[in-house]
Amino acid sequence: MNLTIGPLAETHERSRFSSGVEALDRWFHEQAGQSQRKRRTTVWVATEPSHPTVPLGYYSLAPFHVAFDHAPEALRKKLPPEPLYVALIARLAVATDARGRGLGGLLLIDAAKRALQASLQVPTHGVVVHAKDANAASFYRHYGFLPFPDDTLHLYAVVTEQVDMTLC
Numbered sequence: 001m002n003l004t005i006g007p008l009a010e011t012h013e014r015s016r017f018s019s020g021v022e023a024l025d026r027w028f029h030e031q032a033g034q035s036q037r038k039r040r041t042t043v044w045v046a047t048e049p050s051h052p053t054v055p056l057g058y059y060s061l062a063p064f065h066v067a068f069d070h071a072p073e074a075l076r077k078k079l080p081p082e083p084l085y086v087a088l089i090a091r092l093a094v095a096t097d098a099r100g101r102g103l104g105g106l107l108l109i110d111a112a113k114r115a116l117q118a119s120l121q122v123p124t125h126g127v128v129v130h131a132k133d134a135n136a137a138s139f140y141r142h143y144g145f146l147p148f149p150d151d152t153l154h155l156y157a158v159v160t161e162q163v164d165m166t167l168c
């Protein structure tokens with residue numbers, strides 16, 4: 001897929017986006033612009049160069065923190081024993097007619113790379129996602145995210161420089 005991923009802009013025709021998940025679509029149509037303007041989240045949109053106004057997928061990032069004792073046990077040995085500041089992938093969705101062509105994976109890796117770049121300036125300790133259901137959680141596990149012991153819909157990955165290959 002020939003794609004561009006860039007910040008949400010006024011030119012994006014947000015109302016045309018449909019992932020089939022009402023909460024993710026409604027947020028993107030109605031709240032994403034304000035959320036980005038108020039610096040609650042940053043929002044990143046994938047388009048094809050031939051149709052630069054038509055969103056095919058998006059994700060949003062926000063700051064978040066996790067208590068060390070809540071982190072997945074297998075990751076704790078890589079982490080300092082203190083509150084863990086992380087990037088939260090608050091939402092991620094692909095349009096129904098663009099599914100199954102690698103875009104979801106591309107968005108996830110792009111988000112992880114962006115989190116890694118930011119952490120080189122201000123140190124943070126990985127990426128957390130809140131999956132909307134077990135199927136979404138399984139998508140994140142496919143990329144190496146590990147579930148929190150007390151909530152398997154919350155998952156954590158420690159991002160390394162080899163982010164193209166693996167997330168943890």
Ligand SMILES: CC(C)(COP(=O)(O)OP(=O)(O)OC[C@H]1O[C@@H](n2cnc3c(N)ncnc32)[C@H](O)[C@@H]1OP(=O)(O)O)[C@@H](O)C(=O)NCCC(=O)NCCS
Pocket residue numbers: 019021024091092093094095098099100101102103104105106130131132133135136137138139140142
């Ligand atoms: C989950 C979602 C983002 C996947 O997007 P997609 O573009 O269809 O997925 P991709 O084509 O990029 O798949 C990439 C890889 O993930 C795998 N994958 C996709 N969905 C998966 C799932 N639910 N469970 C496990 N693996 C999954 C694919 O098999 C593929 O594996 P491969 O690279 O080894 O061949 C998309 O289905 C979606 O937007 N769903 C609705 C919203 C949602 O659930 N968002 C998740 C966060 S709440």
